[in-house]
Amino acid sequence: xxxxxxxxxxxxxxxxxxxxxxxxxxxxxxxxxxxxxxxxxxxxxxxxxxxxxxxxxxxxxxxxxxxxxxxxxxxxxxxxxxxxxxxxxxxxxxxxxxxxxxxxxxxxxxxxxxxxxxxxxxxxxxxxxxxxxxxxxxxxxxxxxxxxxxxxxxxxxxxxxxxxxxxxxxxxxxxxxxxxxxxxxxxxxxxxxxxxxxxxxxxxxxxxxxxxxxxxxxxxxxxxxxxxxxxxxxxxxxxxxxxxxxxxxxxxxxxxxxxxxxxxxxxxxxx
Amino acid sequence: xxxxxxxxxxxxxxxxxxxxxxxxxxxxxxxxxxxxxxxxxxxxxxxxxxxxxxxxxxxxxxxxxxxxxxxxxxxxxxxxxxxxxxxxxxxxxxxxxxxxxxxxxxxxxxxxxxxxxxxxxxxxxxxxxxxxxxxxxxxxxxxxxxxxxxxxxxxxxxxxx
Numbered sequence: 001x002x003x004x005x006x007x008x009x010x011x012x013x014x015x016x017x018x019x020x021x022x023x024x025x026x027x028x029x030x031x032x033x034x035x036x037x038x039x040x041x042x043x044x045x046x047x048x049x050x051x052x053x054x055x056x057x058x059x060x061x062x063x064x065x066x067x068x069x070x071x072x073x074x075x076x077x078x079x080x081x082x083x084x085x086x087x088x089x090x091x092x093x094x095x096x097x098x099x100x101x102x103x104x105x106x107x108x109x110x111x112x113x114x115x116x117x118x119x120x121x122x123x124x125x126x127x128x129x130x131x132x133x134x135x136x137x138x139x140x141x142x143x144x145x146x147x148x149x150x151x152x153x154x155x156x157x158x159x160x161x162x163x164x165x166x167x168x169x170x171x172x173x174x175x176x177x178x179x180x181x182x183x184x185x186x187x188x189x190x191x192x193x194x195x196x197x198x199x200x201x202x203x204x205x206x207x208x209x210x211x212x213x214x215x216x217x218x219x220x221x222x223x224x225x226x227x228x229x230x231x232x233x234x235x236x237x238x239x240x241x242x243x244x245x246x247x248x249x250x251x252x253x254x255x256x257x258x259x260x261x262x263x264x265x266x267x268x269x270x271x
Numbered sequence: 272x273x274x275x276x277x278x279x280x281x282x283x284x285x286x287x288x289x290x291x292x293x294x295x296x297x298x299x300x301x302x303x304x305x306x307x308x309x310x311x312x313x314x315x316x317x318x319x320x321x322x323x324x325x326x327x328x329x330x331x332x333x334x335x336x337x338x339x340x341x342x343x344x345x346x347x348x349x350x351x352x353x354x355x356x357x358x359x360x361x362x363x364x365x366x367x368x369x370x371x372x373x374x375x376x377x378x379x380x381x382x383x384x385x386x387x388x389x390x391x392x393x394x395x396x397x398x399x400x401x402x403x404x405x406x407x408x409x410x411x412x413x414x415x416x417x418x419x420x421x422x423x424x425x426x427x428x429x430x431x432x
Contacts, residue, residue, distance in 0.1 A: 145296075200297065202297040205340075206302065206303055206340070207342075208341075208342070210324060210342070223320035226319060
């Protein structure tokens, strides 16, 4: 399978989870933008691999990202970007990727030049509290399970839809997949940042190919709709359980978004 | 790569959730797939599309290596992680009794968790059947056991799905 694709997949996760782990909102947002650029690199790379008659998968070798301070994160990212670049073969696409990554390396280097940017990372300290919120043990446990469950699901959905999008000739399907991918990116960002706030940030587990090699789209959509309904129920139950207006509003907001996902998914069914 | 046990050691764990369960959720043991396994088994729930897949390598008297993967819920991940951690390096006979040991360790399982545990155990059994089928010369990429029950979230009363 394609090693470069795996490297870019891992790099996307590295940058994405670094953005979740950083507390400084300006740096966090900047890294998130770079993570999304990197995701588009993955998409274009996947298209190029398929156009060449080859294939790729979602295997990963790296499992976790855990650093003590922001400088360790920035240094790690620079090293990983440079390692990834050693895999590139000259093309118009890799030229684009290289300029994007060089700019990110410059940005990270500039951060390393100012010691004020070196802050303690709190995303892994397991304190399981949210700033300004008083949740009891049961509520905290419910929220913890929800965040692990749903962050995995959003990661899974992004990759499954991207895999199917790369292989469809149907414009309607392509657009539906794009909408669903965009929606899941937002959910993953929301949950990832919340996990970091609670000190329980961890990478979602790897996808097995049985998850994303879909042979029966109708069955996939029917199961997917059931899963969205389950997610809605999880959100509704959590909104009720947390007993905090702000959090309940947020989970209701996510719950209502799932309604529209179901409508989008129905468009994938044969009429 | 850091040792996974180091990630939660030396941390004052919060009250509530069993720290061991949290460790298995955050850093599941033996997760993924083995290259060139002796057997591959799947437990599949056709109703929901959920699966658990095991790949294993058998030594003369023990399970040399074992990995699992799932698209299922966190309960499935926790049981799969605990199960593989318990049985790796042990005999097949020991492994067949391991689920009951996990149940005791977790202080009993809810009906939903029981279904998840059954999925894990069935996938393991399917992998053993695959080993046996291959030894008999059958061509079988993986052995699949269909689940009879689904690990679905119950619909709240009065609400239609």
